[in-house]
Amino acid sequence: MLHDTIAAISTALGEAAISVVRVSGPQALSIAAQVLKLPSLVLPRKAHLVPVADADGGVLDHGLLLYFKGPASYTGEDVIEFHGHGGVLATQRVLERWLACGARAAEPGEFTQRAFLNGKMDLTQAEAVMDLIHAQSTLALRAANEQLGGAIGREAAAMEQAIIPVLAHIEAYIDFPEEDISPETGAALLRRLDAVLVRAQKLIATSEQGRILRHGARTVISGAPNVGKSSLLNVLLGFERAIVSPTAGTTRDTIEEIIQVHGIPLRLVDTAGLREAGDEIERVGIQRTERELERADLVIEVVDASLAATPPRLALPPELARRRILILNKSDLGIHPDWSSIPQAIPLSCVSGDGIEAVRDAIRDVIAIAGPLAADHPIAINARHKAAFERCAAHLTAAKAALERSEAPEFIALEIRDALHALGDVIGQVDVERILDVIFSTFCIGK
Structure with a gap:
C-alpha cells in the first residue's frame, strides 16, 4: 500500500472559505500534472496559483498548489496540497479528478500511518x-x-x-x-x-489524568428535588440548558454537557432528584441517577441552604466520598443554622452568581487530588x-x-x-x- 498514491479532503465537510485536498505518494507530482495546469517549474514549499482541469479541459476551480518533496513532508513521501474554494461540490469534484487520474482514496488515518511507517514520528x-x-x-x-x-x-x-x-x-x-x-x-x-x-x-x-484530559471528568450534580441542580448546571454552562421550575421533579432524565473549568474538561450530568418516586417515569429517572453516581469521578451535592438539614444526605462509597463537593444553594435566602457546622460546604446563589468562583476552584482542587492534574507533569x-x-x-x-x-x-x-x-x-x-x-x-x- 505504501507504493500507492492516496488522496483525500483534509478539511471538514461543509461550506468554508477554503478547502484542502491532500495527496501523498510516489506519483503525486505526475498525477498533479494531469489534474492541474502546472507551471513549467514547480518549486517545493512555494505557493503556485493553478486551475484544476476536468477531463475535457474545462476549469473546476482555481487555487493554490503546495508541493512538499519527500522525505521533507508530513508523510515522508511527495505530498501535494491543493487549497481551493471551500464549496462542498467544488471540493468533491476536485477530489474526484485526482482519483480519476490515478490516486486512490485514502483510508482513515492513512496519512499519519504513513508518517509513522516512514519514520517521521513514533506511535505515541x-x-x-x-x-x-x-x-x-x-x-x-x-x-x-x-x-x-x-x-x-x-x-x-x-x-x-x-x-x-x-x-x-x-x-x-x-x-x-x-x-x-x-x-x-x-x-x-x-x-x-x-x-x-x-x-x-x-x-x-x-493514566487517570490522561483519561480525564481526553474524555472529561464525569461530574454528577445530585441532590433532593427542587434544590437547584438544574440552576447550577445552567450557571456553570453560562446558558439555559436545563428547564428550571419551582415544581419538584421537573428533571426526569439525565442531561449531559461538556464544559471547561480551570482548563479541566468536565462532563456535567444533571440528574433527577433523589426521593421516593411518585410514578414510573420518575422511578426510571432516579435509577439513572444512581447509575450515574456509580460512574462518577466527582459528585456535586446540592442542598437548599435556606431549609433545615434533613437526614440522610447523599450516601456514597468511601472512595467517592472524598470527591464530593457540598453546595449550599439559595444562600441569598439565608443559610439555616443546621449547615453552619459542616466544614468545606460552599455557599452559592444561582440567582446572583455569588459563590460560583468558589465552586469552580473546589472542582479544580478535588479533580487535582483525584487525578492528579499536576501542572509540572505534562505527560x-x-x-x-x-x-x-x-x-x-x-x-x-x-x-x-x-x-x-x-x-x-x-x-x-x-x-x-x-x-x-x-x-x-x-x-x-x-x-x-x-x-x-x-x-x-x-x-x-x-x-
Whole structure:
C-alpha cells in the first residue's frame, strides 16, 4: 500500500472559505500534472496559483498548489496540497479528478500511518495527532502537544537505554555459566532496575489524568428535588440548558454537557432528584441517577441552604466520598443554622452568581487530588500506554525477584527482554502490526 498514491479532503465537510485536498505518494507530482495546469517549474514549499482541469479541459476551480518533496513532508513521501474554494461540490469534484487520474482514496488515518511507517514520528506522536484534534480544554491541548513533541516516546526510549546495559550484563553471565553474578554487580543491576521501575510507576500514575484530559471528568450534580441542580448546571454552562421550575421533579432524565473549568474538561450530568418516586417515569429517572453516581469521578451535592438539614444526605462509597463537593444553594435566602457546622460546604446563589468562583476552584482542587492534574507533569498516558508500562513494570519486578534469589541468568534475561518488548509496544518498535489498525481506524478521513 505504501507504493500507492492516496488522496483525500483534509478539511471538514461543509461550506468554508477554503478547502484542502491532500495527496501523498510516489506519483503525486505526475498525477498533479494531469489534474492541474502546472507551471513549467514547480518549486517545493512555494505557493503556485493553478486551475484544476476536468477531463475535457474545462476549469473546476482555481487555487493554490503546495508541493512538499519527500522525505521533507508530513508523510515522508511527495505530498501535494491543493487549497481551493471551500464549496462542498467544488471540493468533491476536485477530489474526484485526482482519483480519476490515478490516486486512490485514502483510508482513515492513512496519512499519519504513513508518517509513522516512514519514520517521521513514533506511535505515541501519531496518537497525539488525534488527541490534539479532539482536545476540549487547555490542559488537554497542552498534554497533546507534549505527546506530539515526543515526551512519552522520550521517556520510553530513556527507560530502554537504562535497561539494555542490565540485559547485556546478564547475557554476559549466560555466555560464561561457570561465573556467578557477584553481590556487588547484582546490587548495581538491582539499582538500575529500581530506577526504571520508579519511572514506569510515575507514568502509570498519570493514566487517570490522561483519561480525564481526553474524555472529561464525569461530574454528577445530585441532590433532593427542587434544590437547584438544574440552576447550577445552567450557571456553570453560562446558558439555559436545563428547564428550571419551582415544581419538584421537573428533571426526569439525565442531561449531559461538556464544559471547561480551570482548563479541566468536565462532563456535567444533571440528574433527577433523589426521593421516593411518585410514578414510573420518575422511578426510571432516579435509577439513572444512581447509575450515574456509580460512574462518577466527582459528585456535586446540592442542598437548599435556606431549609433545615434533613437526614440522610447523599450516601456514597468511601472512595467517592472524598470527591464530593457540598453546595449550599439559595444562600441569598439565608443559610439555616443546621449547615453552619459542616466544614468545606460552599455557599452559592444561582440567582446572583455569588459563590460560583468558589465552586469552580473546589472542582479544580478535588479533580487535582483525584487525578492528579499536576501542572509540572505534562505527560498523561492513555489506556494503551498504561497497559504497556504495566507489563514492563511486571516483568522488571519479576526480573528483580529472580536476581535477588540468584536464579539462572536465562530466566532473568527473559523477563528483561519482555520488559523491553513492552516498551517497544509504546512507541511502535515491536509487534506493531497488531495495533496499527485499531489506532488508525479512529482517525478522520484526510488526516
